[in-house]
Amino acid sequence: MNAAVAEDLVVQRPQGLYCPAGDFHIDPWRPVPRAVITHAHADHARRGHGAYLASAPSAGVLRARLGDISLQALPYGEAVELNGVRVSLHPAGHVLGSAQVRLEHRGRVWVASGDYFVSGNTAGAPGSLGGDVNGSCAPFEPLRCHCFITESTFGLPIYRWRPQRDVMAQIVAWWRANAEAGRASLLLAYSFGKSQRLLAALHEMGAADIGPIVVHDAVEAVNEAYRAQGVALAPVLTMGQVTDRALLRRALAIAPPGAAEGAFAKALGERSDAFASGWMQVRGARRRQGLDRGFALSDHADWPGLQGAIAATGAERVIVTHGYEAEMVRWLQQQGLQAGSFQTEYGGDDAAAAG
Numbered sequence: 001m002n003a004a005v006a007e008d009l010v011v012q013r014p015q016g017l018y019c020p021a022g023d024f025h026i027d028p029w030r031p032v033p034r035a036v037i038t039h040a041h042a043d044h045a046r047r048g049h050g051a052y053l054a055s056a057p058s059a060g061v062l063r064a065r066l067g068d069i070s071l072q073a074l075p076y077g078e079a080v081e082l083n084g085v086r087v088s089l090h091p092a093g094h095v096l097g098s099a100q101v102r103l104e105h106r107g108r109v110w111v112a113s114g115d116y117f118v119s120g121n122t123a124g125a126p127g128s129l130g131g132d133v134n135g136s137c138a139p140f141e142p143l144r145c146h147c148f149i150t151e152s153t154f155g156l157p158i159y160r161w162r163p164q165r166d167v168m169a170q171i172v173a174w175w176r177a178n179a180e181a182g183r184a185s186l187l188l189a190y191s192f193g194k195s196q197r198l199l200a201a202l203h204e205m206g207a208a209d210i211g212p213i214v215v216h217d218a219v220e221a222v223n224e225a226y227r228a229q230g231v232a233l234a235p236v237l238t239m240g241q242v243t244d245r246a247l248l249r250r251a252l253a254i255a256p257p258g259a260a261e262g263a264f265a266k267a268l269g270e271r272s273d274a275f276a277s278g279w280m281q282v283r284g285a286r287r288r289q290g291l292d293r294g295f296a297l298s299d300h301a302d303w304p305g306l307q308g309a310i311a312a313t314g315a316e317r318v319i320v321t322h323g324y325e326a327e328m329v330r331w332l333q334q335q336g337l338q339a340g341s342f343q344t345e346y347g348g349d350d351a352a353a354a355g
Contacts, residue, residue, distance in 0.1 A: 024053075031048035043345070044346060054071065055098075062097075091140060117133075136197045136231050152320045157303050175252045185251065191218040194299060212237055253271075278302075
């Protein structure tokens, strides 16, 4: 995009996205004095900053991941003044505590989305917002602004999510068929966000009659933060709490992708492997990873969801970050919008922007 002008509320610096008027960074990837954090995934929330500002619901996970940090936890919708810039945090629908950062200064409003989830699969008209939500966190809140900084993780027309209820029905049917055949079901899912979304959906569906749900220790550590915020999750066991290994033949085991070949997976015995990720939408992704099944379930906006979210802001200017930046910028320009991109370092953690 064109070089930043003086009135730009957010510019790109080597440390990350920077608000010159307020003298703070948003999700910086290098240490800075003051960081506003959109959510606790490791590619957005890093160690080493002098002071952190983040949403109140994210505080538990942030402290669990980053340790003893100087954190100001701000409730959704409340505003603080940072050197004359009015800053507030609003739900992004991505994971627990995920937030969009709204900046207001001298009559101009910018919104930095971070990662967000909204799906267009139930939209009535092109560009409208669908009704699917991530039931494990507060839903995405459209915000009117002059400039919208949007992610584009799945910014191609091929990415159109099926309703969560349909995908979860597929997962439960797969689990039930495996249990009836006497083999465990290993479902790989990111330890922060995706795993809890699955457990919240399973709680709603009441599928406990099939067998136990066994989770990796990394998943259970994050579960505790979700329960502390009042999110209802299906009852689970850790592997250490399983006293009768015969139960594993009917179990649904949820673990991060990195555990696929480790002790947790080996303890299951005979099993069927699957992965819950938006990348499973692409033909061949399951086969390349040697999986039995792939379920396209993402905590990021799909192509219609991105379109709807951008339209809902009313922004005349859009800046695209990580994902399919060039393709999204081209589409936005075709719609008559002023569009450009920021080059970021997001998307490098197993719990981050990977699906």
